[in-house]
Amino acid sequence: MNDIxxxxxxxxxxxIRFEKVVKRFGATTVLNELDFEVHKGEKVSIIGPSGSGKSxxxxxxxxxxxxxxxxxxxxxxPLWHQYRHDQLVPAGEAHLREMRKEMGMVFQQFxxxxxxxxxxxxxxxxxxxxxxxxxxxxxxxxxxxxxVGLADQADKFPGQLSGGQQQRVAIARALAMxxxxxxxxxxxxxxDPELVGEVLNVIQRLSEEHDLxxxxxxxxxxxxxxxxxRVCFFDQGHIVEQAPPEELLTDPREERTxxxxxxxxxxxxx
Amino acid sequence: xxxxxxxxxxxxxxxxxxxxxxxxxxxxxxVSFALGLGKVTRVRVLxxxxxxxxxxxxxxxxxxxxxxxxxxxPVFGHAIGLDLRLPPVTAGVLALGLNIGSYGAEVxxxxxxxxxxxxxxxxxxxxxxxxxxxxxxxxxxxxPEMMPSFSNLAVQNLKDxxxxxxxxxxxxxxxAEQVRNYTQDSTTVYTLLLLMYFGMALVxxxxxxxxxxxxxxxxxxxxx
Amino acid sequence: xxxxxxxxxxxxxxxxxxxxxxxxxxxxxxxxxxIVGFVIALxxxxxxxxxxxxxxxxxxxxxxxxxxxxxxxxxxxxxxxxxxxxPDYGIVLPAFLTGALALGxxxxxxxxxxxxxxxxSVPRGQIEAAHALDLLPARVFRVIVLPQAVxxxxxxxxxxxxxxxxxxPVLSVVSVLEMLNVAKIIGDRTFNYLIPxxxxxxxxxxxxxxxxxGVRYLDTRLPKRGLPLR
Numbered sequence: 001m002n003d004i005x006x007x008x009x010x011x012x013x014x015x016i017r018f019e020k021v022v023k024r025f026g027a028t029t030v031l032n033e034l035d036f037e038v039h040k041g042e043k044v045s046i047i048g049p050s051g052s053g054k055s056x057x058x059x060x061x062x063x064x065x066x067x068x069x070x071x072x073x074x075x076x077x078p079l080w081h082q083y084r085h086d087q088l089v090p091a092g093e094a095h096l097r098e099m100r101k102e103m104g105m106v107f108q109q110f111x112x113x114x115x116x117x118x119x120x121x122x123x124x125x126x127x128x129x130x131x132x133x134x135x136x137x138x139x140x141x142x143x144x145x146x147x148v149g150l151a152d153q154a155d156k157f158p159g160q161l162s163g164g165q166q167q168r169v170a171i172a173r174a175l176a177m178x179x180x181x182x183x184x185x186x187x188x189x190x191x192d193p194e195l196v197g198e199v200l201n202v203i204q205r206l207s208e209e210h211d212l213x214x215x216x217x218x219x220x221x222x223x224x225x226x227x228x229x230r231v232c233f234f235d236q237g238h239i240v241e242q243a244p245p246e247e248l249l250t251d252p253r254e255e256r257t258x259x260x261x262x263x264x265x266x267x268x269x270x
Numbered sequence: 271x272x273x274x275x276x277x278x279x280x281x282x283x284x285x286x287x288x289x290x291x292x293x294x295x296x297x298x299x300x301v302s303f304a305l306g307l308g309k310v311t312r313v314r315v316l317x318x319x320x321x322x323x324x325x326x327x328x329x330x331x332x333x334x335x336x337x338x339x340x341x342x343x344p345v346f347g348h349a350i351g352l353d354l355r356l357p358p359v360t361a362g363v364l365a366l367g368l369n370i371g372s373y374g375a376e377v378x379x380x381x382x383x384x385x386x387x388x389x390x391x392x393x394x395x396x397x398x399x400x401x402x403x404x405x406x407x408x409x410x411x412x413x414p415e416m417m418p419s420f421s422n423l424a425v426q427n428l429k430d431x432x433x434x435x436x437x438x439x440x441x442x443x444x445x446a447e448q449v450r451n452y453t454q455d456s457t458t459v460y461t462l463l464l465l466m467y468f469g470m471a472l473v474x475x476x477x478x479x480x481x482x483x484x485x486x487x488x489x490x491x492x493x494x
Numbered sequence: 495x496x497x498x499x500x501x502x503x504x505x506x507x508x509x510x511x512x513x514x515x516x517x518x519x520x521x522x523x524x525x526x527x528x529i530v531g532f533v534i535a536l537x538x539x540x541x542x543x544x545x546x547x548x549x550x551x552x553x554x555x556x557x558x559x560x561x562x563x564x565x566x567x568x569x570x571x572x573x574x575x576x577x578x579x580x581p582d583y584g585i586v587l588p589a590f591l592t593g594a595l596a597l598g599x600x601x602x603x604x605x606x607x608x609x610x611x612x613x614x615s616v617p618r619g620q621i622e623a624a625h626a627l628d629l630l631p632a633r634v635f636r637v638i639v640l641p642q643a644v645x646x647x648x649x650x651x652x653x654x655x656x657x658x659x660x661x662x663p664v665l666s667v668v669s670v671l672e673m674l675n676v677a678k679i680i681g682d683r684t685f686n687y688l689i690p691x692x693x694x695x696x697x698x699x700x701x702x703x704x705x706x707x708g709v710r711y712l713d714t715r716l717p718k719r720g721l722p723l724r
Binding site: 325326328329330331332333334335337338341342343344345346349425429430431432433435436443446447450456457460461463464467468471472475 | 563565566567568569570571572574575578579582659660661662663664666667674677678681685686687688691692694695698699702703
Binding site for chain 2: 062063064097100101103104105107109111112113114115124125128129170173174177
C-alpha cells in the first residue's frame with residue numbers, strides 16, 4: 001500500500017490537490033483552509049459526522065459548489081481557477097466544463113432522469129456532451145450495464161427499478177463518460193439494508209478491476225476497510241486523521257477519531 | 271323554428287371565434303414559455319423585462335389592454351411618426367395572446383422550478399450545458415405538470431375572445447348582437463349563444479385532455 | 495365635460511391632470527361594482543356549493559352541470575343575457591345592478607369551488623374523531639371544520655375579488671360608467687385615447703397591487719392551522 005507519509009512522494013502523482021480551501025455557507029465555515037491530496041489510482045474513503053464537510057469536498061470537485069478561497073488542482077490543472085495570460089483568475093464556465101470531464105459522480109439519491117429509460121439515461125450525455133454517435137453510445141451503455149449486472153434492464157424506466165438497481169444504473173451512467181476520478185457521495189445511505197450489498201459489490205469490483213481514482217464518502221466502515229488505500233476522518237471542516245484503513249479503522253491515533261468510531265471499533269475488535 | 275335561420279350568421283361568427291381562439295392560444299403558449307423561462311434566467315437584462323410584462327398584463331384588465339392596443343397605440347404611433355394602427359384581428363390576437371401568455375408564464379415558471387434541484391445537479395455532473403439541461407432534463411419533466419393549468423387557461427382564453435366583438439370584430443358574440451338587433455329575440459339568441467360557447471368549451475377541454483395524455487406518456491417514453 | 499368636470503387640452507400634462515378626477519370617479523364605480531358583484535358571488539356560490547354537494551343526485555348533477563356551464567361561458571354573453579332577457583320577463587334592474595349580478599353569477603361558479611376545496615381540505619380524520627366523541631354534526635361543522643377551512647378559503651376568495659375588479663370593464667357595454675368606459679368616452683370626444691387609456695392602465699395596476707397586497711396581508715394574518723378557539 002502507498003505510504004502517504006513518505007516525504008519522497010512524487011507530487012506529480014497527486015491527481016487531486018486541495019490547498020487551503022475555504023468554503024462557507026452563509027455564516028458557517030464548512031471547510032476551513034483544507035489541505036488534501038489524492039494520488040492517481042488511489043481509493044480514498046472519507047468518513048466523519050454530518051456537517052463535517054465530507055460531501056462538500058465531493059461537490060466542490062464536481063463543480064457543484066464554488067470555493068471561497070484557496071486553490072484546487074485536478075490532474076495538474078487548476079479547477080476553480082484558470083490561467084489567463086499566465087495569471088490565475090476565477091474559472092469561467094468553459095473551463096469548468098472541460099474540468100468536469102475528469103470526474104464522475106454518484107449521488108446518494110441516485111438522481112436518475114425519470115423520463116428516460118435506463119439506456120437513455122446512460123447514453124444521453126455521451127451523445128450530447130462527448131459527441132459520440134448513437135451506436136457508439138449504445139455500445140458503451142451496454143458494456144457498463146453488463147459491468148453493473150443490469151444489461152437486461154436497459155429498456156426499463158427508473159421508476160420500475162429497485163433502489164439498488166437504480167444506484168447501479170447511476171454508477172454505469174457516470175462511468176460511461178470515462179472519467180478519471182469517480183466520486184461516490186454516500187451511495188448506499190438511501191438504500192434499504194438488503195439492497196446495500198449489491199451496490200457495494202459493484203463498487204468493489206470497480207476498485208479491483210479498474211485504475212480509477214475513487215473518492216468514497218460513506219458510513220459503511222467495514223466496506224471502507226475492504227476497498228480503501230486510505231481513510232480520511234473529517235470533522236468540522238478539516239482532516240483530523242488519515243491513514244491506511246488497517247491503522248485508522250482498527251487503532252486510530254486521535255481521540256476524536258476514536259470517539260467517532262467507538263461503536264465500530266468495539267464490534268470489530270480484532 | 272326561428273333559431274334555424276339564425277344559424278348561418280352564428281356559425282360564421284363561431285368560425286371566426288374558433289380561429290381567434292386558435293391563434294391567440296398558440297401565441298399565448300409561445301409567450302408563456304418565453305416569459306416564464308425568461309423570468310427564471312439569471313441574465314438580469316432578460317429577466318426584468320419579462321417580470322415587467324407579466325406584472326403589467328396580469329395586473330390590468332384584458333379589455334383595457336385590448337382597447338389600448340386598438341385605440342391608444344395608433345395615437346402613440348402618430349406622436350412618434352409611425353403608423354401603428356392595428357386591424358381588429360391583430361389587436362385582438364395580440365391582446366388575448368399576451369394576456370393569457372402572462373398567466374401561462376407563471377405556470378411555466380412554477381413547473382420548471384418544481385423540477386428537483388438534484389436533477390439539475392446530476393445533469394451538471396454529466397457536463398450538460400445549462401441549455402441542454404433545460405431542454406432535455408427540466409422541460410420534459412415540467413411540461414406534464416403544466417397541462418392541467420394550461421387546460422384552464424385555454425378555456426379562459428376562449429371565453430375572452432368574446433371581448434373582441436367590442437372592437438367590431440365579427441366573432442360569434444358580434445354576430446349574435448347583430449342578429450339580436452335585427453330580430454329583437456333576445457332570449458333565443460342569447461340562449462343559443464351561451465350553448466354554442468359551452469359546446470366549444472367542451473370540445474376544447476376534450477382536446478386538452480388528449481394533449482395531456484399525450485404529454486403524460488412523454489414522462490415515460492424517451493427511449494434510445 | 496363629464497361628471498360636471500371639464501378637461502383641459504392645452505398640453506398633455508394638463509390634460510392628464512384634468513381628467514384624473516374624472517377617471518377616479520370611474521374608479522369608484524369600478525370598486526363599487528366589484529364589491530357588489532363579489533358579495534353576490536359569495537352568496538350564490540354558497541348556494542351552488544350546497545346544491546352540488548347534495549346527496550340527492552337529482553339535485554347535485556344539475557347543479558354541477560350549471561356550475562360548469564357558468565364557468566365555461568363568457569361573462570360578456572352572460573351580461574347580455576341578463577340585460578336583455580330579464581326585462582322580457584318583467585325584471586327591470588338598473589344597469590349597474592345587472593352588471594354586478596352578471597359578475598356575481600360568473601364568479602359564483604368559482605367561489606362554489608373554493609368553498610368545496612376549502613371544506614375538503616380539512617383532514618378526514620378530524621371529522622371522524624369528532625363524530626367518535628359524539629359531537630352533533632352541526633357543532634362539528636361550526637367548531638371543527640369551519641375554523642380550519644376559513645384560512646384556506648378567505649385568501650382564495652380574495653384573489654377572486656381581484657379578478658372581478660379586472661373584469662368590471664366588461665360592464666361598459668351596458669353603459670356602466672366604470673373606469674374604462676369613462677376613459678373611452680373622453681377618448682371618443684378628444685380623439686386622444688392614449689392618455690386616458692394609459693392612465694386607466696396605471697390606475698388598474700395600482701388597484702390590483704393594493705388589493706393583492708391586502709389579500710396577502712389577510713393570508714398572513716390567518717393562522718394556517720385554523721382560527722384559534724379558546
